[in-house]
Amino acid sequence: MRTGRSRVRGLAALIAAGSLVVSGCGGGDIEDSAAPEGGADCGDFDMAINPWVGYEASAHVVGYVAATELGCNVEYKSLKEEVAWQGFGSGEVDVVIENWGHEDLKQTYIEEQGTAQDAGPNGNMGVIGWYVPPWMAEEYPDITDWQNLNKYADLFVTSESGGKGQLLDGDPSFVTNDEALVANLGLNFTVVYAGSEPALIQAFRSAEENRTPLLGYFYDPQWFLSEVPLVKVDLPPYTDGCDADPAAVACDYPQYILDKIVATDFAESGSPAYDLVEAFEWTNEDQNIVARYIAEDGMDPEDAAQKWVEDNPDIVQGWLA
Amino acid sequence: MTTVAERPAASAAPEPPPAPGQPKPEPVRRTGLVLAAILGIWVLGWLFLQGSATLPLGRATLTDFQAKLNDLRAAFDAARDGNFFLEYVVGGISDGLEAFVVGAQDLLSQAAFPRPVPEIGWLGVVAIGAWIAYALAGLRSTILVGASLVSFGVLGYWSESIDLLIVTFTAVLIAVAIGIPLGIAMARSRVVTAIVTPILDVMQTMPSFVYLLPLVLLFSIGPSAAVMATLIYALPPVVRITAHGLRTVAASTIEATTSMGSTKAQLLRKVQLPMAKRTIIVGVNQTMMAALSIATIAALIDGPGLGEPVIEALQTLDIGAAFVSGLAIVIMAIMLDRTTTAASQRAEAERRSARYDPRRRRIGLVGGSVLAAVCVYLSRSYLWAADPSNLPDLGRPLAEAAGAATDWFTDTFSGVTGAIKDGFTYGLLNPFQSLLADSPWWLVAAVLLAVAFVLGGWRPAASTAVCLAVILAVGLWQDSMVTLTMTLVATVLVMALAVVFGVWMGRSKGADTALRPLLDAGQTIPPFVYLVPALALFGTSRFTAIVAAIVYAGPAAIKLVADGIRGVSPTTVEAAESAGSSTLQVITKVQLPMARSALVLASNQGLLYVLSMVVIGGLVGGGALGYTVVSGFSQAQLFGKGLAAGIAIVALGIMLDRITQHTAARQGRR
Numbered sequence: 001m002r003t004g005r006s007r008v009r010g011l012a013a014l015i016a017a018g019s020l021v022v023s024g025c026g027g028g029d030i031e032d033s034a035a036p037e038g039g040a041d042c043g044d045f046d047m048a049i050n051p052w053v054g055y056e057a058s059a060h061v062v063g064y065v066a067a068t069e070l071g072c073n074v075e076y077k078s079l080k081e082e083v084a085w086q087g088f089g090s091g092e093v094d095v096v097i098e099n100w101g102h103e104d105l106k107q108t109y110i111e112e113q114g115t116a117q118d119a120g121p122n123g124n125m126g127v128i129g130w131y132v133p134p135w136m137a138e139e140y141p142d143i144t145d146w147q148n149l150n151k152y153a154d155l156f157v158t159s160e161s162g163g164k165g166q167l168l169d170g171d172p173s174f175v176t177n178d179e180a181l182v183a184n185l186g187l188n189f190t191v192v193y194a195g196s197e198p199a200l201i202q203a204f205r206s207a208e209e210n211r212t213p214l215l216g217y218f219y220d221p222q223w224f225l226s227e228v229p230l231v232k233v234d235l236p237p238y239t240d241g242c243d244a245d246p247a248a249v250a251c252d253y254p255q256y257i258l259d260k261i262v263a264t265d266f267a268e269s270g271s272p273a274y275d276l277v278e279a280f281e282w283t284n285e286d287q288n289i290v291a292r293y294i295a296e297d298g299m300d301p302e303d304a305a306q307k308w309v310e311d312n313p314d315i316v317q318g319w320l321a
Numbered sequence: 322m323t324t325v326a327e328r329p330a331a332s333a334a335p336e337p338p339p340a341p342g343q344p345k346p347e348p349v350r351r352t353g354l355v356l357a358a359i360l361g362i363w364v365l366g367w368l369f370l371q372g373s374a375t376l377p378l379g380r381a382t383l384t385d386f387q388a389k390l391n392d393l394r395a396a397f398d399a400a401r402d403g404n405f406f407l408e409y410v411v412g413g414i415s416d417g418l419e420a421f422v423v424g425a426q427d428l429l430s431q432a433a434f435p436r437p438v439p440e441i442g443w444l445g446v447v448a449i450g451a452w453i454a455y456a457l458a459g460l461r462s463t464i465l466v467g468a469s470l471v472s473f474g475v476l477g478y479w480s481e482s483i484d485l486l487i488v489t490f491t492a493v494l495i496a497v498a499i500g501i502p503l504g505i506a507m508a509r510s511r512v513v514t515a516i517v518t519p520i521l522d523v524m525q526t527m528p529s530f531v532y533l534l535p536l537v538l539l540f541s542i543g544p545s546a547a548v549m550a551t552l553i554y555a556l557p558p559v560v561r562i563t564a565h566g567l568r569t570v571a572a573s574t575i576e577a578t579t580s581m582g583s584t585k586a587q588l589l590r591k592v593q594l595p596m597a598k599r600t601i602i603v604g605v606n607q608t609m610m611a612a613l614s615i616a617t618i619a620a621l622i623d624g625p626g627l628g629e630p631v632i633e634a635l636q637t638l639d640i641g642a643a644f645v646s647g648l649a650i651v652i653m654a655i656m657l658d659r660t661t662t663a664a665s666q667r668a669e670a671e672r673r674s675a676r677y678d679p680r681r682r683r684i685g686l687v688g689g690s691v692l693a694a695v696c697v698y699l700s701r702s703y704l705w706a707a708d709p710s711n712l713p714d715l716g717r718p719l720a721e722a723a724g725a726a727t728d729w730f731t732d733t734f735s736g737v738t739g740a741i742k743d744g745f746t747y748g749l750l751n752p753f754q755s756l757l758a759d760s761p762w763w764l765v766a767a768v769l770l771a772v773a774f775v776l777g778g779w780r781p782a783a784s785t786a787v788c789l790a791v792i793l794a795v796g797l798w799q800d801s802m803v804t805l806t807m808t809l810v811a812t813v814l815v816m817a818l819a820v821v822f823g824v825w826m827g828r829s830k831g832a833d834t835a836l837r838p839l840l841d842a843g844q845t846i847p848p849f850v851y852l853v854p855a856l857a858l859f860g861t862s863r864f865t866a867i868v869a870a871i872v873y874a875g876p877a878a879i880k881l882v883a884d885g886i887r888g889v890s891p892t893t894v895e896a897a898e899s900a901g902s903s904t905l906q907v908i909t910k911v912q913l914p915m916a917r918s919a920l921v922l923a924s925n926q927g928l929l930y931v932l933s934m935v936v937i938g939g940l941v942g943g944g945a946l947g948y949t950v951v952s953g954f955s956q957a958q959l960f961g962k963g964l965a966a967g968i969a970i971v972a973l974g975i976m977l978d979r980i981t982q983h984t985a986a987r988q989g990r991r
Contacts, residue, residue, distance in 0.1 A: 051621075053636050077623040078632065082957055083537055086398075092542045104958045108395070159746035160862050160942060168861065172952030172959075179380055191380075193948050194861040196940040198635050202856040205638075210735065223637070246381065295637040 042072035045273040046094045048084035049076050052197065053223045055098045057290035058122060060305035062097055062280050065316055068309075070272045081105070081173060085261070089115035094266040095277050098258050100126050101175055110261075117267055119260040119274075123281035124221060126256030128175065130167070130233040131218040133208040137231035146185060146235050153188040155213040165189040168216035170200035177249040178217060181235070184250040189215070204228060221284045223295040279319040286312075355775050363768045367760045374761035376798035380952075383962055384796035390961030398538060411539050418545035422487055426625065430483035442700030442707025443474050446483065448693040455689050458663035469656035474709035477716030478627060478649045485626030486653065488544065488619070489612045492551035496608050500556055501601065504563025505589065514564070519975065521557040525929050526974035528936040528947075529554055529618045530954040531967035537622050547624025554615045554933075558607035558926075565922060566600030567593050602665045603884060607877065609657050610844050613650055614873075617847040621954075627653075631847050640727045640853050641720030647850035648719075654845035655838060731857035738858040746864050750810060758802040762793070765802060769976075777983030788976035795965035795972075803945035805973055807863055807938065808931050811870040812977075815927040818871070819878035823923070824908055826879065827886025827916075840876035848873060848937045856941055866938025866947070873937075874930035878923040885919020886912050921985040925978055932974045946970050 045066050047059050059076065066072040077084075077093065085105045087093030109116040132143060142148045149165070156165035167189045169178055178191045194200045200216060201224050207214035208228045218230055235252035242251040260277055267274055286308070293304035309316050378384070383391070400407075427433035428440045441449070447470045454466035473482035506513045529550055540546040570593050578592050594601075620628025627650050634643035700706040757765060766789050774782040792801045826833040848869050859865040889912050897911045913920065939947025946966040953963010 051632065051636060056636075077542060078620060078629055079542065079623055080621055080955060082955060083534065083542065083622055085957075086534070086537060087542050090541050104956075108957065113399070158860070158862070159743050159751070159864070160944075171955070172948065173955035192861070192942065193380075193939075193944050194942050195944070195948050195951060196852075198638055198853055199856055199861045199941050201638055202853055203861050206735065206857060206860070209732075295639075298639070298642075 042066065042070045042271055042273050045072040045074045045271070046087075046092060047074060047076050048087065048093045048096050049078045050081050050084060050096065050098065051078065053291045053295045054124075054221045054287050056301050057287050057294060057304065058097045058124075058280075058282075059095075060301040061282075061290060061308060062095075062277060064302065064305040064309055065319065066273045066276055069316075069320055070276065072271075072273050085109050085116065088261075088263040089113060091263070091265060094263050094273070095119075096261040097277070097280070098122055098124060099261050100256055100258060106261075115264055116261050117264050119262045119267070119278050121257045121259045121281065124258040124284050124287055126258050127220040127232075128253035128256070129218065130178075130215060130235065131204075131230035132213075132215055132233060133204055134229055134231055135208060135211050136213060144231055144233050146187075146233055149215070149233070150186075150188050152213075156189065156215050158192070160192045161190050165215065166192045168200060168203055168214060169193050170217055171195070171197045174217070174219070175253070176217060177243065177246060177253070180247055180249045184248060185235075204230060221287050221291070223288065223291040226288060226292055227296065276319055279321075281319075282315065286315075352775060356772065359768055359771050359775070363756065363760065363764065366764045367756050370761050370764065371755065371759040374763065375759055376762050376793075376796075378796060378799070381959075383959070384965075386794065386796055387961035387965045390964045391958065392961075394535070394960055397535075407539065415540040415545040418491065418540070418548050419543060422491060422544035422548065422625070425487045425491075426484060430480040430487065438704070438707040439480075440701065441697055443470075443479055443709040443712070444706035445693075445697035445700030447471055448696030448700075452689045452693040454660055456686055457667070458660050459667050462660045462663045465659055466656055469652050471712070472652055473649055474712040475715045476645055476649050476719070477710075477714055478630060478646055479709035481625075481627045481630055481646070482649050482653065485613070485616055485628075485650070488547055488551060488616075488624060488626050489609065489653075489657075492548050492555055492612050493605070493609055495548075495552055496556045496559055496612070497605060500559035500604070500608065501563050504560045504601075504604070505567060507560065507564035508567035508593075509585075517560070521560055522929075522975050522978060523971050524553050525557040526932050526971045527967050528933065528950045528970060529615060530936050530950050531964055533618070533622050533954060534960065542623050544625055546622050547619035547626075550619050550622070550624070551612045551615045555608045555612035558611055559601075559604040562604030562607060563597070563601050565918075566597030566604070569600070569918065570596045598665060600884075602662060603880075605661060606658050609661070610654055610841070610877075613654050613657075613845050614847070616650060617849050628847065631849050635849050635853065638853050639720075639724070640850075641722075641724030643850045643853070644723040644727075645716050645720045647846045651842045651846050654841050658841060727854050727857075731854055735858055739860065742859045742862055742864040746862065750806065750863060750867075753810065754803055754806040757806050758799050762798050773976075773980045773983075777980055777987055781979040781983040784979035785976050788972040791972040792969050795968050797946065797949065797962075797966055797969045800945040800949060800966065801969045801973060803863075804935055804943075804947065804970070807867055807870075807943060807945070808928070808935065808973065808977070811867045811874070811931045811934075812924070812928050814867070814871055815874045815878050815931060816924050818875045819882045819923050819927060820913070820920075822875075822879045823882025824886055824912065826883035827889075827912070828908075833883065836879075840879055843872050844876040848934065852937070852941055861942030863938070863943050865941045866934075866943030869937055869941065870931045870934035873934050874927050877930050878927035881919055881923035881926060882916065885916030885923070888919065889915045917985070921982065924981055928977050928981065929974055932970055932977075935970055 045063070047063055049056055049059055063074040063076065067074045077087070079087065079093070081096070081099075081102065082105070084093050084096050085102075085108075088109055106116075106118075110118065130146075137144055140148075140152060143152055153165035156167075157163060158166045160166060165188060167178060167182060167187075169176055169191050170193075172193070172195070181187075182189050182191060194203060194216075200218070203214060204216060204218070204224070205228060206212065215233070218225075224230075236250060238252045238254045243249045243254065260280065262274065262277060290304050290308045293299045293307060294301050297304075299307070426439075429446050430439055432438055433440050447467055450470050451463045451467040454462040473479050503513075503517060507517055532553065533546075533550060536546045536549050540549050574592060574596065575588065578588050583591070616624070616626050617628035617631050620626065620632050627646050630646040631643050631650075634640075634646065696706070705711045769789065770782055770785055773785040792798055822836065826836055851872065852865075852869065855865050855868055859868060893915065894907060894911060897907050902910065935943065935945075935947040936950045937943075937947070939945070939949070939951050946969055949959075949966035950963045950970070953959045953961070953966065
């Protein structure tokens with residue numbers, strides 16, 4: 001498939017060149033850029049960009065290091081998780097840099113097809129849970145215990161929740177047991193599906209601004225938490241295996257060890273970019289800094305990555321050693 | 322249900338020319354009584370039986386059928402290597418498309434390695450674009466195209482904009498090449514119409530989220546899958562409207578031509594196509610707009626273009642950046658729309674004009690091409706003419722201003738809009754939804770069948786029966802009823818807007834000129850741009866989903882109604898006016914009845930456009946089928962359920978389409 005793609009490139013160049021015959025060659029001040037050092041070694045490095053800012057931060061930091069230190073020709077491809085995994089087999093995606101669980105995809109692409117493999121944790125820990133806006137935690141301090149949720153259910157009634165309290169869920173990509181949780185914990189709530197991450201974030205933003213009640217599904221690391229520090233509601237603590245039967249779940253979500261998934265072809269290619277990916281590891285705090293550069297300071301992801309890499313040479317050298 | 326059913330009846334009821342001596346109010350009144358009786362029975366049934374046999378399905382539960390669809394996809398995925406057809410035929414098309422798009426990108430928009438810039442820089446592209454506009458459309462279009470192209474650079478989205486132009490042109494070229502011949506075939510043959518119409522219905526109503534994954538399996542990630550996704554969604558308008566345009570060429574004209582001994586081919590070339598040209602151009606326009614509207618969705622599979630910055634801005638809820646990239650899409654739409662229209666009018670106008678001088682035009686063309694060649698040379702040689710970042714940056718200040726303005730607006734009005742949402746939802750939407758979704762399925766099915774039969778006869782009733790059976794079979798009855806509720810409410814609102822604004826635009830050229838850019842904006846600005854402000858105003862709710870659907874579907878319906886009103890012969894209108902009719906009488910007794918086929922087309926298209934927004938609605942709290950489709954795209958184990966939801970949406974669309982069409986046809990026969 002890689003050769004297939006270079007054939008496409010060749011054909012494309014031919015078309016471009018053909019249509020340029022009329023315009024002739026330019027002189028002037030435009031100079032061809034030199035081939036990057038060690039480019040022959042690394043070659044193309046295709047990174048999937050899953051659609052959230054934290055992911056973007058991780059991917060661009062790795063991509064920036066790969067381009068500047070290893071001379072890789074990095075391509076970023078904006079893809080939802082499912083599509084990205086599908087791209088491992090066709091050679092269009094080399095790396096998914098931040099994977100949240102996705103046991104079903106692992107089953108299909110790692111176990112069954114063998115087109116992907118695990119490249120270890122990336123150092124980030126994922127937390128999933130139920131959150132309320134900070135003003136609520138202040139005004140109703142005991143609301144952060146799930147046993148008191150029923151007491152406040154009336155506060156959370158909306159036009160969408162059919163008379164019960166509303167528990168707002170977000171993007172359908174994310175793991176959720178919330179319907180089972182509501183039923184099994186005997187809560188007088190109903191799950192309403194916001195349907196996307198922006199909808200969820202906007203809901204929390206409005207709730208804090210207008211001091212309206214809201215209970216919703218959220219997660220960390222997420223750049224929005226540094227704008228509005230949502231407060232987590234404590235569900236019955238997670239114990240090993242308490243979520244084994246999805247219908248009977250009555251406990252909190254586990255901590256997710258976020259990991260890196262790579263294409264098997266890429267792992268076996270001997271590319272220095274693979275070694276970089278395998279060595280890449282950083283903390284939630286690191287990611288949040290870069291995510292904040294992007295989301296709040298409006299920096300270009302590439303510039304944000306550059307800034308962080310320049311500020312943290314030791315960590316970066318550790319990945320390259 | 323009754324609300325939408327009454328609409329075509331109401332607008333179609335007045336007889337075109339007041340025929341003396343045959344007033345027939347009876348059948349209409351009788352239909353009304355029967356419908357009221359059906360409604361009564363329904364409400365009674367709902368009162369006593371609500372909550373039973375509603376066929377709900379849990380979020381994560383899959384029916385056997387849906388699980389089978391999952392298996393089907395897995396089998397397909399496993400079989401694609403080593404399959405001759407997939408590897409060489411589909412793979413060949415995919416490689417060809419990708420080569421074409423990537424070649425055009427190297428030429429016009431992306432750094433063509435080892436050059437740090439594309440082969441032709443911004444100045445050259447602007448010059449070539451302007452020259453093409455001059456050659457095809459005339460001086461005004463030249464200025465418009467030149468200014469629009471420069472604005473892409475000034476807004477800071479040069480390469481994304483040119484990428485989108487490339488993808489759009491590729492898809493629209495293919496759509497026109499397939500669509501116009503197909504439209505002609507449909508206009509000539511009932512059999513072709515009967516076969517093609519349902520396929521077009523599926524293409525236009527099946528949410529693109531459903532076929533993105535299979536397309537990626539076939540055409541791989543990137544430009545070729547993006548072109549195919551665009552093509553699937555953008556093809557139907559040009560086919561349908563071409564056929565519609567050819568069919569509406571007056572029968573008397575055709576008779577006159579055939580009686581003079583014209584062959585079928587001559588008839589088509591000399592009479593039908595020229596006379597239907599205006600309508601066909603509307604079709605091409607609609608196809609272009611549809612193609613642009615899919616840009617953001619295509620970005621989800623790494624399609625090149627302006628969709629990417631929109632999606633990126635959405636992740637950080639950066640309304641300003643989303644607005645600016647959305648604005649670039651709108652500018653592109655207006656540029657393409659005006660230029661194609663001007664191109665179609667130019668040839669005719671020139672032939673008629675006495676002052677037309679072919680020599681002068683030739684000099685202009687040659688001079689222009691020399692100028693364009695110079696610009697291309699400069700843009701290949703000098704960085705200032707190649708790299709658009711040397712242009713002044715308006716994008717950032719504009720984004721900041723738009724962000725601030727939206728913040729002010731939402732902060733100021735979110736209290737009022739929240740109250741409107743609550744009032745509408747508690748007062749109308751919730752009861753209506755309860756009636757549809759909480760009644761036993763067999764009662765609702767019986768009601769829908771009865772309504773279809775009463776309004777349109779046995780044919781739409783048969784279609785309804787099939788569609789309802791499909792919805793039952795895919796296992797998503799209750800979700801379908803919730804979606805049906807939202808669709809009906811949104812469509813009624815869309816048609817109300819379409820009649821008001823369409824008539825206004827059809828009667829007043831000034832209104833048309835003033836409103837058209839707004840309509841183009843509503844139709845082409847990616848919904849993702851206004852979702853965040855809409856969420857800030859109305860919260861995550863079904864009402865927000867309805868608002869989004871109206872913004873998108875309203876313009877198409879309004880344009881079609883306006884086109885129909887303008888198509889009413891001016892002599893008829895003058896005759897009515899000189900006979901002493903008031904403006905209102907002219908509108909209700911002459912213009913609307915005579916534009917009836919346009920009204921039907923508008924409600925039809927309005928309905929389909931509303932349905933195409935169901936998924937977007939699912940992203941802002943619409944829930945039901947829309948949410949299910951998105952979850953199928955997002956989670957592998959829900960793929961089958963998402964596809965099932967897509968099928969249910971198609972079934973809803975075809976059912977509503979058949980009922981409205983037959984109702985209108987029946988009214989027309991009376």
